[in-house]
Amino acid sequence: MSSIGDSLQESPARHLPRSPWLLAANQLRRNRGALIGLAVFLLLLTLTLLSPFITPYDPVKMSATDYLKAPSAAHPFGTDRYGRDILSRTLAGGRISLAVGLVSVVIAALGGTVLGAVAGYFGGLADGVIMRLVDVLLAFPGLLLALGIVALLGPGINNVILAVGISGVSGYARLVRSCVLAAREELYVEAARATGCHASRILWRHMLPNLVGPVIVLSTLDIAWAILTASSLSFLGLGAQPPTPEWGAMLNEGRGLLVEAPWLTIFPGLMIMLTVLSVNVFGDGLRDAVDPRMRG
């Protein structure tokens, strides 16, 4: 009896419309691959964030007695030509590599969202100018555009962040413009306009919440691209400068000693691949959960 009573009491709640976020979270929860991806990424993030407290050695401190030591109990990832511990450098380098990836994606997402929203909402000249600029940016291969910007600004990690961020703007501008174009004709926007809302308020308060989903999905997938691009620039000697540990820069330092000390390149590269792999797998799951139509 009690079970019938319980189910009768529960039934109205069951039929309540559920928020798309809740549906997406449920969908995501069922995707084992995406959850593993998220767990691995969070683990790597935690390890790199805690690196100042958990690294066994100072990542930039040289030691003449520990020159090019192979992996051992004292140095699980070995040491480099200056006697620096590779495990400590890999963990410390992760902070920089992940920060570069995350911050540059935030720059790209913010810049692209503002440009796309203005182009889509106001149309006309603003749309024409912004979208032609986006077309021009899209005419450059991503890495090459970032390379050109670093050439202009000069080598350095901050300039790499900016360069990767600017290179990613066009994707968000196109996505947000198409979303705003579709939303502009919706009843809620018309109603807000009829009540005398200012354009900036309509965009910020009414349209933005609907753009968050697609932008977050694209951002997640872009983190992988940003980490790869930024580490490529560092590998080319245009990003982090010695002695700062960064995964791409560490690979650049180790490539002259491929035969004598393969551990110099194996571990930082493995970390880049694990990070990008985990973000890609999670990003795919998130995309499928939020909007299966975006599946590509």
Place this chain on the structure above:
Amino acid sequence: MLKYIVRRLMVSLVVLWGVSTLVFGMMHALPGDPVELMLSRSGGSAATIASIRQQLGLDLPLYVQYVRFLGNTLHGDLGRSISTGMKVTDMIASQFPATLELAGAGMLIALALGLTLGMIAALKHNSWVDNLCVVISVIGVSMPIFWLGLLLIQIFAAYLHWLPATGEGDLKHLLMPALVLGFSSAGSIARLLRATMLDVLGQDYMRTARAKGLSEKLVVLRHGARNALIPVVTMAGMQAGFLLGGTVVTETVFSRRGLGQLTINAILWKDFPVVQGAVLVIALVYVLVNLLVDLSYGLLDPRIRYE
């Protein structure tokens, strides 16, 4: 069709004008004088700096420089290198074939590997073969190309001595760089083909084709693959940009000659006319490839009409 081609060409020309303007603007937005920056290492005298500035036309007002730059670019003149004094077009012409060879070979590997993996994964859906293909594809898109390059050098050059680690000239020298460059794009192509092929395999016309008694091979290749290929062709066009950008890194890893090496050295030496020229040429190739991709849709799918 002709009208569409002309319109598409016009759009490409406008984009290229925008690209050249942006490149010109970027190079001139640099704080300080490029010649002074360039000669700061060798410590050139004020007279030398003034003479080079005059030679390169950098003493002229910006709008004159811009008009001159556009006119010269249209005539195929990309200026002279600050460091060597050579014509930028000559420098690019001497390096471009090597880059084109590498990017072309990378694209062939990407298509061969990507189409095979994607097709097998779709046809063996939900099996261990499918899972294996998906894992290889995801690893492909997640692996930094410079790391893969270093790993392959360690295995095939340093330990097995099967392939040369660096240099160029024959197929043996090309194999590793092309594989490294193509592997990532292969992952992207395979993932997309698998998804579109799975979509196509469930369509009614596939069932009709089977009901007509066509062989499975014919059903899959003629009715399935042809329909699934359109998004893949778009992806391949986008991957051309990735491959062209990737040559910069690959040429560095394998110490190969090419446009990428030329660009990196020009950036490090602050030789801006060379950077400007190389970036423009790569963007031009990328725009042309995407134009060809757009025009190929009609061949793949006769339902697509160019209006």
